[in-house]
Amino acid sequence: MRPASILLTAFTGLLWGVMAMVVIGVTLTLITGEVALPQATAAGLAGLLGALVFVWRGSAAGTGGAPAWAYCAVVVFLVLMIASFAGPFSLPLSVAPVWQGLALIAFVAGVTAALRLCLRDARFGAMSRYEREVIYIRIAKGVGFVVFTIIVALPFYVMVMTSLKSQQTLLANPLDLSIDFSQGLSGLVRSYVELFTQFNFGRYLMVSAFVSVATVVITLLLSVPGAYAVSRLRFPGQALLARSVLLIYMVPAIVLVIPLYAVFSQLGLRNTLTGLLIVYPATTIPVALYMLQGYFRGLPAELEEAGLMDGLSRIGVILKITLPLSLPALASVSLYVFMIAWNEFLFAFMFLDNPDIFTLSRGVVSLNSSEVPRQHLMAGAVIATVPVLVIFLWFERFLVQGLTAGSVKG
């Protein structure tokens, strides 16, 4: 028996008990809208004793009887119920009994599973530094998974759920992020319907799609020949050019905004989509050129030389040999450029005043006023996010390639 080993076991149990209780309590609150005050102390105690029992039974393995985790689960449940006077979430049993039951099961199962994963092979006797560090890392990873998943998912969950609420319910209880099916489907999506009918979002969606696709086309048309020249043809200044393309990434858009605003205002290009379609490709071409030339360099030059020998012109070589071989790279560049153009905010915000040609980003900003209710703003955010996320999930392989290949731009 080593006090340090017992302390480590106890600490693991305490940590998981408290964390599981806070997470599950908050989730319960958000799902039911009832304020659950999670009994963190009781939960910590339950986790602590559960962990001790788990390691004790685990050391005594081979003696027959139920597995150690079953003892652990029973102890966690009993201690939690006793220490919290049968009210682990400080809610009376009559309030949302099904959800409370599920939360209780989730707590016991979650704590037991976490302890089982973290404290496998642990014992009360002396443990080597290696064994202890394995346990530290398991704990850190477990906490990391929970925390990362929550901080990433929570804002998106809030975005979607808020957009499905009505003004009264939002004001009455900001904690209630459940889906209220009683108002029917039309009630649920009312914010979306109003955005499309009264706030012209259908048009913004079309404009955004048009601007993004046009940016992709222009970018590819200009950057494919440029990238080919940089990667395949020999000319003075080639190496310098290949390196300095990266520098253009680093020019901040905000420095360009004032001169472009001034000049475009005088040329009458400011409040037009043409203006946007001049600026967007200029910001995406360096990225596209850099990504494509890297890919072109990796293609075997012999194929192109064979094409040249067989009488194809350079243009023929590019069209018939290089481009078909580079389809994956073209796909990732296109998706990446599409994403940049779709998400672009600064120029759309500065240049566009006319609601007929608002892009989605610009349209969502116009919802950010005290006269427009919150759920409309969130519904606008959902409309702007969903197409990008769908494309991203659909083509994740290409996009991740694109993101790592050349996209240090942010």
Place this chain on the structure above:
Amino acid sequence: MSAETSQPVSEGPPKGIGPMQRREMWLAYLMLAPTFLIILVIVAGPLLANFWISVKPVQLGDLRPPAVLVNERLRGGPEATGDSATLEYRLRNSSRKEEIRDVVLKDEVPAGFAVTGLPQGCELTGSALTCTIGTVEPGWRDRLQLEGTVSEEFLAANRPERASEPVVTGDANNVLTNFEFTFENFSRIFSADEFWSVLRVTFYYTIFGTGGALVLGLFAAQLLHTAFPGRGVLRGLFLFPYVSPVIAVAFTWVVLFDPFSGTLNALLTKMGVVSDPINFFGQRAIEFSVFGIPLEFPLALTTVIAFEAWRYFPLSFLFILARMQSINTDMYEAAEMDGATPLQQFWYLSLPQLMGILSVLFLLRFIWTFNKFDDIFLLTGGNAGTRTLTVDVYEQGFALSNLGAGAAVAVVVFVVLVTFATLFIRFSPKEEGL
């Protein structure tokens, strides 16, 4: 060079460029020309123009060039054929500072309006009216009155004087192109008290935002390094903050952290963690004291930095994960045999292998965080002690309508940036190939 010249000329390699190579060169230049052109016009041009504007006294309103505004109306209220009426042109110089030269008004006299009296300087050829007005002073106003009688046709038409719009042309100095310079913009921004606090906030934001994103990314990469069921799903999920439009996630954070109707504050107050809601994006600082020393915690700035780290950790996560998966596993097996503990393996094997990508990411993200405008602008609008240099460009140039001062701040941004970029090129590890 010296090796080449020491060789006998006749046996040296062919000098200059052969015809085929020349053709290749021209083809390359031709293929690069559109890229060059657009970058010259949209990136290099504005960069230079920014320096130009920063030394000019330009207000946002000056962008509309000075012009003579004209308003045409019919006076005298003719009711029957033969009644006399007056066509009146009211003219005004839109600028209070610039004169306009060679002003000429052109219009079509409406059908059925028989002109009886022409004002001075005006000529009528058929129905085409041309009035030569000449040079007008700043803030000048005048009226031109065209006397005449009306016919049946004129009376029958609905507002016949609107049939053709009068056109006024003239030349004026453009404040953007003249040669009037001032250093007032720079002296104004440097003498402002807030400038130095803006600079300080910029550096806090850049350093901690970059560091936070890197540390989170490193941690997330460790989580997803080993295979387990559901890894693909989690990897996709972890990229969401970076892939989503900034506008959507920024407003979601604003809604989530709202002091009155936000979910987070409701949770904190209802569960009794805090007694009053916290205005995460609106409160400049929380004051507290440690051992009697009063200290301030910059709340809004911290929240904004947290957003920055949250939004950009996926990028560092992707790069670090890609690098980690390419590390040879033999090394770890050897270390394992030698009894290295997991933390020792991480510290002495993984981290040194990741140093290259980490430093590249740090430098690039540092520059990009420094350049960032959208995030802070959407979250706080630069209020509550979160105004960075980039937000200050907008604040000066557009919120305060002083384009020149905005451009001056942009020059400061650019100068700081060039310093970073020089350092970056100097110290970037070459082997990462970024």
